Amino acid sequence: MKKRKECKEIIKLIQKEIDNRITVGERDILDRHISECSRCALEKEEMIKLHNLLQENIVRIEVPQLSADFNRKFYQRLGESRVRSSIFG
Numbered sequence: 298m299k300k301r302k303e304c305k306e307i308i309k310l311i312q313k314e315i316d317n318r319i320t321v322g323e324r325d326i327l328d329r330h331i332s333e334c335s336r337c338a339l340e341k342e343e344m345i346k347l348h349n350l351l352q353e354n355i356v357r358i359e360v361p362q363l364s365a366d367f368n369r370k371f372y373q374r375l376g377e378s379r380v381r382s383s384i385f386g
Contacts, residue, residue, distance in 0.1 A: 311341045
């Protein structure tokens with residue numbers, strides 16, 4: 298039971314390492330645990346792969362430019378939908 302609790306804490310340290318927020322002491326704890334726990338070592342590999350995949354895809358996503366009159370059209374349609382819902386609601 299103690300092992301599971303420790304592994305949950307290690308997962309948090311893995312995330313801190315990925316986010317570059319880990320301290321030297323935490324890294325020592327993480328490295329020691331990973332060298333002894335194959336489950337957490339595999340989890341670390343998977344988390345790093347997922348992080349890298351997300352980072353690659355974030356760069357590829359293009360944000361469309363909004364038209365100059367976007368806000369006007371948006372609020373106009375929002376007002377129209379409120380009128381419709383009050384008529385039928």
